Amino acid sequence: MSVTKIKMSILLSSFLVLLVGCSSNAEESTPPVEATVDEEEPNEDNKEEITDVYDSDTKFTVFPDTLEGVVSAPTGEFAGEAFANNKEYITEILNQYPTATGGWGSSEADEMFKQIVMLFAEDYQNPFEGNWQEITIEYPDIYGGKSQLKPKLNVEIILDASGSMVEKVDGESKMSLAKEAIREFTSNFPEKANVALRVYGHKGTTAFDDKEASCESSELVYDLQSYDEAALNNALGEFTPSGWTPMAKALKDSMQDLEGLSSEVNTNLIFLVSDGIETCGGDPVKVAEELKQSDIQPLVNVIGFNVDEEGEQQLKDIAESADGVFAYVENQQDLAEQFDRAEEIAQQWLDWMLSEHDRFDKIFKERQKKIDEYYQIWEEKKIREEDNLFKAIEYLAAQGKIDTDVQDYLESEVRSRILDVNSGEVDWEYKYSSKNNDERVNADLESFDTYFENAN
Incomplete structure (x- = not known):
């Protein structure tokens, strides 16, 4: 037995002897008292009721x-x-x-x-809450910010075929030089862009007796469409310079040619080529203002071909009224350079279309990758739950x-619960899927895709 235990035994024995002695004295001096047992009070801090186990607040x-x-x-x-x-x-x-x-x-x-x-x-x-961003088309500026490239490119050439276009420059008629410049320009045009050719003043003569009929001559000889070499050459061979100059009528008619081609999704360019002033009493400056205010909002390029001072001023006024641009040309080379500007814009348009489509495609693939990753995460969570x-x-x-x-x-x-969770997964997978992203991106993207698909 250890020392500690021995000491404890001695102390316990002494305590018992003392207790017996005290008890004997107590019996002699005091009456007996009934023993009472206090009931143990529950500890409120530790009390747990089963009804409190459930979370009824959430x-x-x-x-x-x-x-x-x-x-x-x-x-x-x-x-x-x-x-x-x-x-x-x-x-x-x-x-x-x-x-x-x-x-x-x-x-x-x-x-x-x-x-x-x-x-x-x-x-x-x-997966995209709070960080999904709508895709918007980045429209490049052209002509120093006067216009922007849009998903569809339409170019209409309005050619003066009045009698004065028979005059010669460098040994050839203005009309021959203009036709050659048009052929060269359109041959390099992007396949899926559209071009149209309207001529005016090509009927009757410059005689006063022919004025009424000639002033009504404005004809779309090549409908707005993609470039077709044979069809365009046939159209260019259908007219010769002969009559008066109904410039205002031709500009007015061009609005009908481009009707429905809203500037929201179309880049509309008009090239007006003329060597003189309006001679049929119309107001081409006013019509140019109407073009500017129309839905098509074309960028009007006015080209004065070896024009005199009076004609140059009117053509400048037309360009200004349409918020377009004016250029004076003296010969075929100058005229070709103006069409080269349009060709450059056409190439810029094509490059932009391709780059934008590639950009969208990259974004869609990145989003689809994220969707796939989150799909896997949701699957793991569903299975674990x-x-x-x-x-x-x-x-x-x-x-x-x-x-x-x-x-x-x-x-x-449990199975019903998981099915509902799965419905939520299908919901976001559909909502954010690249196949259905038109629900999440703006109308520009839908228009872009629509026109791009049509263009290819």
């Missing part, structure tokens, strides 16, 4: 029917990990659950299921908290 939708409902639901305490990783803590909570009675679909079973889901509900996130819920139900059954009927019911509810 608002939680077990079966969300929208993507927003899935992603906005509170995340469970044990989300993100397998049941086994937190089994001790989970079972401690489950052990306090009341027994669910009432069978299939009972209120007790429904409440128990809700509480279980609230423990394991995963953190489902919207489903597995955790089943394990919790199995544990409750093993502990006698639920019978077979309730267990079957709860397991069927």
